Amino acid sequence: MPNQPRARPVDPESAARIEAIIARHAGREGPLLPILHDVQAEFGFIPEAAQPLIGQALAMSRAEVHGVVSFYHDFRATPAGRHVLRLCRAEACQSVGADALADQLRVALGLDWHQTSDDGALTLEPVFCLGLCACGPAAQFDDRLVGRATAAGLLALAGGRA
Secondary structure, three states, X not given: OOOOOOOOOOOHHHHHHHHHHHHHOXXXXXXXXXXXXXXXXXXXXXXXXXXXXXXXXXXXXXXXXXXXXXXXXXXXXXXXXXXXXXXXXXXXXXXXXXHHHHHHHHHHHOOOOOEEOOOOOEEEEEEOOXXXXXXXXXXXXXXXXXXXXXXXXHHHHOOOOO
C-alpha cells in the first residue's frame, strides 16, 4: 500500500500479546470486533500499531481496521483516565436537562468531550443512549449507571474534582 503512513512499530512484547489475541479468534466468523474488544481489554485502548497487525491477520487494510475503531464509540485509540465519566447526549436525556448538566460538568471538571485530566484520573466522554431514557439525564461512571444524574452527584463520584 504505497503512500500510506506507517504506524509506529509495536514492541515485541506487545506484538506477542496482540498476536495471541488474534490467534484466540482464528477460524471464527467475523473476528474483527471480538479481537478489537480483547485488544482494548488487554491494553486499555487499541494501540495504533496494533491495527496493521490485526489487518494483516484478517486480510484487511489498516484503514479498514481504523475505520471500525473510529466508528464505534466504545473503542478508544488513546488510553483513558483511571476513571471514565460518560454523559448521555441522546434526545430523551437532552429533554430533561442533559445539556445543562454537561455544561456544568465540563466547567467544573475543566474538561471537554474526549479529554482526560492532566493527572490521568478522569476522562469525560459523550455517549448516545445508556438505556435509561425514563431516568434521564443518565450517566455512567466507570461501570456504574446513574439515572437522574446531577452535577453534585457525579462530581462526588468523580472524587469532587471541581
